Amino acid sequence: MIRAAALLTLVAACGRPWVPVATEADAARTNTALGDLQRGRELLIGNCSGCHLTPSPRDHRAADWPNEVAEMRERSKLTADEVALITQYLTAFADQR
Numbered sequence: 051m052i053r054a055a056a057l058l059t060l061v062a063a064c065g066r067p068w069v070p071v072a073t074e075a076d077a078a079r080t081n082t083a084l085g086d087l088q089r090g091r092e093l094l095i096g097n098c099s100g101c102h103l104t105p106s107p108r109d110h111r112a113a114d115w116p117n118e119v120a121e122m123r124e125r126s127k128l129t130a131d132e133v134a135l136i137t138q139y140l141t142a143f144a145d146q147r
């Protein structure tokens with residue numbers, strides 16, 4: 051936990067997008083399976099980083115992420131399941147508005 055926090059601070063300091071690693075606390079907070087959040091993060095980094103920097107959950111409000119990901123879906127050739135996991139991850143760490 052402490053190492054992850056230090057790493058996040060480092061990444062933020064370098065000006066890279068904030069793409070946090072999900073913890074049990076995040077899974078509990080958002081009522082999702084930890085494995086789903088982790089998979090969503092991997093899919094995001096693996097599929098959404100080629101054309102622009104990896105989108106950060108903080109780039110959009112939680113309520114707006116489903117549409118944002120849907121718009122990008124064709125460009126990334128993702129399945130519906132993969133889109134759902136990416137959306138779940140982004141929403142979990144977005145501003146909850």
Ligand code: HEC
Pocket residue numbers: 094097098099100101102105109118119122123125126128136
């Ligand atoms: C094949 C290239 C490509 C891939 C893959 C891609 N994007 Fe994009 N994305 C773009 C381009 C080009 C833009 C800017 C122009 C636009 O908005 O149409 C953009 C813009 C965005 C924006 C900003 C839109 C806004 O309203 O400011 C978000 C958010 C985004 N992408 C998320 C994603 C996500 C999430 C994925 C993975 C599911 C993804 N992108 C995959 C090309 C890509």
